[in-house]
Amino acid sequence: MTYAVRKISRPKWEVKTELGPDSIQADAITSDLRTKGNSLSLWECRSLGSLGEIVLALAASMDQAEKIDIAWVEIDLLHENDFALKRTEGNTPIEDLRDKHIDVVDLDLHKLGKVATILANCIRRKGHFRRFRRSEVKEILRKALRENRFPVNKLGTRLREELNIS
Structure with missing residues (x-):
């Protein structure tokens, strides 16, 4: 099965009792589902055993090492809900992972809300999330x-220092 993976902040997807049992916090949408050009950036993963590859793609472009929370949905679920997906080059120094990037395109408020609902259901009901510790x-x-897999000079200075490499 193929999955679409997104970096999230796990606490933002928790149910807030004061908002209601099926509510999604506004912060989850405005922060974790930030769009650009009406598109939402995702990474394609062919198996849950290769989630580390997605973490590598994300971490290699960060300024410093930090925990990474990710969540995933089945690509088929996005297709079933009539979302348009477009393969785009991923922003990562890991060249062999750049083609694993996809965008959900042509989003508007309604469609983004639908993405949020699908993602919330996958996180809350299916347990489709994982935290990678620092x-x-x-x-x-x-x-x-x-x-x-990539040259060390592609990492930021601070990240190289944290990894004890120069």
Whole structure:
């Protein structure tokens, strides 16, 4: 099965009792589902066993190592809900992962709300989320460097310092 993966802030997707049992916090939408050009950036993952690859794509372009929360939905679920997907080049220094990037395109308020509802259901009812601890993120980066997946100079100075490499 193929999944669409998005970096999130897990606490923003928790149910707030004062908002209602099926509510989605506005912060989850305005922060975690920020769009550009009416498109939402996602990463394609062919199996849950390769979620680390998505974390690598994300972490390699960060300024510093930090925990990464990700959530995923089945690509088929997006197709079933008539979302248009477009393959675009991902913004990551990991060249062999750039083609794993997709956008949900032609979004408006209604469609973005529908994406939020689908994602919330996947997180809350199916448990489709995972936190990669800071130490795991650092190890994913170190492993990719050992395997020569990308040159060390593609990492930011602070991230190189955190990984104890120059």
